[in-house]
Amino acid sequence: MKTPICEICLRSELLCSACQEKVNSGELKENDVEMLGLIYKESEKNKILSCIEIKKIIDGQGIVLVVCNQGSGRKIVGKGGVFAKRLEQAAGKPVRVVEESSDVRSFLQNIILPVPIINLNIIYTQEGEKYKIIIPQRSRLPMPLKTFQSIAKDVTGKNVEVGFEDEGLKKV
Numbered sequence: 001m002k003t004p005i006c007e008i009c010l011r012s013e014l015l016c017s018a019c020q021e022k023v024n025s026g027e028l029k030e031n032d033v034e035m036l037g038l039i040y041k042e043s044e045k046n047k048i049l050s051c052i053e054i055k056k057i058i059d060g061q062g063i064v065l066v067v068c069n070q071g072s073g074r075k076i077v078g079k080g081g082v083f084a085k086r087l088e089q090a091a092g093k094p095v096r097v098v099e100e101s102s103d104v105r106s107f108l109q110n111i112i113l114p115v116p117i118i119n120l121n122i123i124y125t126q127e128g129e130k131y132k133i134i135i136p137q138r139s140r141l142p143m144p145l146k147t148f149q150s151i152a153k154d155v156t157g158k159n160v161e162v163g164f165e166d167e168g169l170k171k172v
Contacts, residue, residue, distance in 0.1 A: 063095070129158055
């Protein structure tokens with residue numbers, strides 16, 4: 001199992017200087033370390049988790065996003081969502097497991113599933129680039145809009161706006 005924290009720190013529950021520096025710099029938070037420790041303990045019991053890679057844990061307002069490599073998502077969620085439910089109980093809030101993607105659109109799509117992204121535009125402003133995604137008119141995001149925007153900025157490094165498809169322009 002690969003994580004942003006070394007295995008020795010996960011096993012001992014004490015951070016070495018390199019892992020502690022990640023916490024001190026803000027790259028990781030204390031909650032992230034706890035969540036990674038929980039996933040590590042579960043991987044010791046469940047061998048299918050030994051081959052996963054956790055890229056990042058994002059603790060948003062009211063939700064935790066676990067970003068993993070391609071193919072690890074189902075393993076982390078577990079059969080019937082068993083492991084994801086344990087993570088939610090430990091975190092005290094909903095947990096979404098998202099597989100990393102090099103394509104921004106598919107990565108953002110994974111975050112807001114089941115809501116489809118109709119269009120993704122790159123907007124150039126004086127402040128720099130930002131993304132604008134268009135979703136169906138009566139869609140409801142699986143998390144608060146501000147939380148999604150915060151998570152999306154953390155993941156992409158750019159501001160993300162959400163717009164709704166105009167009913168009058170919908171294709172027939």
